[in-house]
Amino acid sequence: MSQPLLLAESVSRNFGGLKALDQVSLHVSAGEILGLIGPNGAGKSTLFNCLAGSLPSSGGRIQFNGHEITRLGASRRARLGIARTFQLGKVFSTMTVKENVLAGLGIGAYGSFLRSVTGRVKGESELAQAREILDLFQLHDEAETLVATLPIGVQRRVESARAVATNPRLLLLDEPAAGLTHGEAESFAEIVRRVRARGITVVVIEHNMRFAMDLTDRLYVLVQGRIIAEGPPATVREDPDVVRAYLG
Amino acid sequence: MDAYLISVLTFIGIWIILAMSLNLLVGYAGQVSIGHAAFFGIGAYTVAVATVNLGLGFPLDILLAALVSGALGGVLGLPALRVRHDFLVLATIGINFIVVAVFQYTPALGGAYGIVGIPPVTIGGIEFLGLYMLLLVYAFVLAILALKALLLRTWFGVRLIAVREDEDAAAAIGISVASTKIWAFVLSCAGAGIAGALYARQLGSVFPENFGFVESVTVLTMVVLGGAGTLVGPIIGAIILGGLPEYLRFIQDWRYVIYGLMLTFLMIFERDGLMGPESRLRAWLGRGWRTLAADRGSGKP
Incomplete structure (x- = not known):
C-alpha cells in the first residue's frame, strides 16, 4: 500500500x-x-x-x-x-457568498504579510476560479448575496465551497x-x-x-x-x- | 479664514487620522481597544524628542513617530493574542495608564511639565502654521484614507475581516490569526503615531494628560458613532465629536457625560453607527435621496 x-x-x-x-x-x-x-x-x-x-x-x-x-x-x-468545515457552520456572515469563496482562494497569500498586502483580491484569475467553484456548489444565483441572509442549508454549502477554494x-x-x-x-x-x-x-x-x-x-x-x-x-x-x- | 476656525479644522483633521487608525483595529480586525491615545501620545512624544532634542526635520520626524508607535503597538498588542475580547479591552486600558505614567515620571520626557518648544513643520524655509498646516494635515488625511482603501482590497483586508468574523474559520483557510492581529496593531498604532506627530507639531507642546484614558474613550466614541468598519464612519464621527465641543461650550463641560450617553444609546439603538450597513440614518438618508431624485424626475413638465 x-x-x-x-x-x-x-x-x-x-x-x-x-x-x-x-x-x-x-x-x-x-x-x-x-x-x-x-x-x-x-x-x-x-x-x-x-x-x-x-x-x-x-x-x-x-x-x-x-x-x-x-x-x-x-x-x-x-x-x-487540510481544509475543513465546522459542526455548527462558520461562515463570514458579513461577506457575500462570492467573497467567502474568494477568501478561500487567497490561501497562497496568507503566509506572509508582504504577499498579503501586495495581492489584489478580485483579479481576473481569482474571479474565474471563484465562478467555477460557485458553479460546482450550485451557488451562482446567490453569488452576490450576503451570507447572513441565507438559509442555514445554503450557508453550509458556502462553507464547503470556501474550503474547496483553498485547493x-x-x-x-x-x-x-x-x-x-x-x-x-x-x-x-x-x-x-x-x-x-x-x-x-x-x-x-x-x-x-x-x-x-x-x-x-x-x-x-x-x-x-x-x-x-x-x-x-x-x-x-x-x-x-x-x-x-x-x-x- | 479665521485663525480659530483653521485651528479647529486642523485638530479635526488630526482626530480623523486617529479615528481612522483605530477603526482599522476595531472596525476591521475586530479588536476593541480603549487605549489608543497611548499610541497617539507615543507619536507626539517621539516628534517632541526628535525635533527638540535631536533636531530632526519633517518628514523624518513623522516617519520616526509612525515607526516607534507601530513597533510599540506590535509589542503591546501581544496580550491580544492571549486574551479574550473583554479582557483585551481591560488590557488596552492598562497599557494606556502605563504609557501616561511613563510620560509623567520620565525626567527625559519632561515629567508632568511635558515638552515645550516643538517647532512648526518647516519645508523649504516656509513655516507650516495656520492654513499651511491645515493643508498638510488634510494631505495626510487623504493619503491615509487612500492607503486604507487600497489595503482593504488586498488579501490583508480579507485577513482582517476574516479574523473579525470568526477566528476558527479564518485559521481554517490558512490565515494566521496571531500575525494578523499583530499587524493590525502595528498598522493601527503607526497611524495613531502619525496623528500624534501632527498634533505635537500643531500644538508646539506635549503634556502627559493630553493622551489619557479619556482621549481613548473619545476616539473610540468617534469610531463607533460614525460606524466601525466603514471608510467614512470615523471621519463623520471625528467631525461631530471633534467639532461640536469647540462651538458649543456646554458640550465641552459635559462632554464625558455626553460621550458616555452616546456610547450607551448607540449600543442599544444603532450598533453599526451612523454610517454602518444597518444604520437607520443611512437608510433614511438613502430614502430621502431616492425620494428627492424621484421627485426631480417626475417634476419635469
Missing part, C-alpha cells in the same frame, strides 16, 4: 478528567471518501479539531502528506492542504448533511463526489446513516473516544459492536 495521505497514531485528547479521544489511530488514503460515524459525544468533532489543528492533541502523532504536523497550528495545516489535498466535512432535507442531502452527496473527482480526498463526519452509507468508501466508527470498527459500509453495518453502540 502506498503512503497514506493522513496518518494518526494513538491520538488522545483529554478535557480535564474526560478522555474525549483515547488512543485513536486511523489512516486516510489519497482519493477516498472516508466516513466517520458514531453517537453524539463520541468525539468525532474533537478528532476533527485535533486533525485540523484547532485543538492540540494530548498525545500521539499526526502525519500529513509526509509532513509531521502534530505540533502545527490550524492555519499552517490549512496551508499544507486542499484533504477536506474534512463535519456533518454537512445536518439539517438538510433528503433531496438536499442527495444533491450535496453528488457535489462531494465531484469534489473527489478534482483529486481532493474527503473525510466526512455524518449522523445520517443513509447519507454516510451511500457516500463513503470506508467508515470508521467512533464510540466514547475509541474506534470500535472500520471497513466498508456494508461490513460495518453488520458489525455486532456497531449495532450495539447504535441501538443500545
Whole structure:
C-alpha cells in the first residue's frame, strides 16, 4: 500500500478528567471518501479539531502528506492542504457568498504579510476560479448575496465551497448533511463526489446513516473516544459492536 | 479664514487620522481597544524628542513617530493574542495608564511639565502654521484614507475581516490569526503615531494628560458613532465629536457625560453607527435621496 495521505497514531485528547479521544489511530488514503460515524459525544468533532489543528492533541502523532504536523497550528495545516468545515457552520456572515469563496482562494497569500498586502483580491484569475467553484456548489444565483441572509442549508454549502477554494489535498466535512432535507442531502452527496473527482480526498463526519452509507468508501466508527470498527459500509453495518453502540 | 476656525479644522483633521487608525483595529480586525491615545501620545512624544532634542526635520520626524508607535503597538498588542475580547479591552486600558505614567515620571520626557518648544513643520524655509498646516494635515488625511482603501482590497483586508468574523474559520483557510492581529496593531498604532506627530507639531507642546484614558474613550466614541468598519464612519464621527465641543461650550463641560450617553444609546439603538450597513440614518438618508431624485424626475413638465 502506498503512503497514506493522513496518518494518526494513538491520538488522545483529554478535557480535564474526560478522555474525549483515547488512543485513536486511523489512516486516510489519497482519493477516498472516508466516513466517520458514531453517537453524539463520541468525539468525532474533537478528532476533527485535533486533525485540523484547532485543538492540540494530548498525545500521539499526526502525519500529513509526509509532513509531521502534530505540533502545527490550524492555519499552517490549512496551508499544507487540510481544509475543513465546522459542526455548527462558520461562515463570514458579513461577506457575500462570492467573497467567502474568494477568501478561500487567497490561501497562497496568507503566509506572509508582504504577499498579503501586495495581492489584489478580485483579479481576473481569482474571479474565474471563484465562478467555477460557485458553479460546482450550485451557488451562482446567490453569488452576490450576503451570507447572513441565507438559509442555514445554503450557508453550509458556502462553507464547503470556501474550503474547496483553498485547493486542499484533504477536506474534512463535519456533518454537512445536518439539517438538510433528503433531496438536499442527495444533491450535496453528488457535489462531494465531484469534489473527489478534482483529486481532493474527503473525510466526512455524518449522523445520517443513509447519507454516510451511500457516500463513503470506508467508515470508521467512533464510540466514547475509541474506534470500535472500520471497513466498508456494508461490513460495518453488520458489525455486532456497531449495532450495539447504535441501538443500545 | 479665521485663525480659530483653521485651528479647529486642523485638530479635526488630526482626530480623523486617529479615528481612522483605530477603526482599522476595531472596525476591521475586530479588536476593541480603549487605549489608543497611548499610541497617539507615543507619536507626539517621539516628534517632541526628535525635533527638540535631536533636531530632526519633517518628514523624518513623522516617519520616526509612525515607526516607534507601530513597533510599540506590535509589542503591546501581544496580550491580544492571549486574551479574550473583554479582557483585551481591560488590557488596552492598562497599557494606556502605563504609557501616561511613563510620560509623567520620565525626567527625559519632561515629567508632568511635558515638552515645550516643538517647532512648526518647516519645508523649504516656509513655516507650516495656520492654513499651511491645515493643508498638510488634510494631505495626510487623504493619503491615509487612500492607503486604507487600497489595503482593504488586498488579501490583508480579507485577513482582517476574516479574523473579525470568526477566528476558527479564518485559521481554517490558512490565515494566521496571531500575525494578523499583530499587524493590525502595528498598522493601527503607526497611524495613531502619525496623528500624534501632527498634533505635537500643531500644538508646539506635549503634556502627559493630553493622551489619557479619556482621549481613548473619545476616539473610540468617534469610531463607533460614525460606524466601525466603514471608510467614512470615523471621519463623520471625528467631525461631530471633534467639532461640536469647540462651538458649543456646554458640550465641552459635559462632554464625558455626553460621550458616555452616546456610547450607551448607540449600543442599544444603532450598533453599526451612523454610517454602518444597518444604520437607520443611512437608510433614511438613502430614502430621502431616492425620494428627492424621484421627485426631480417626475417634476419635469
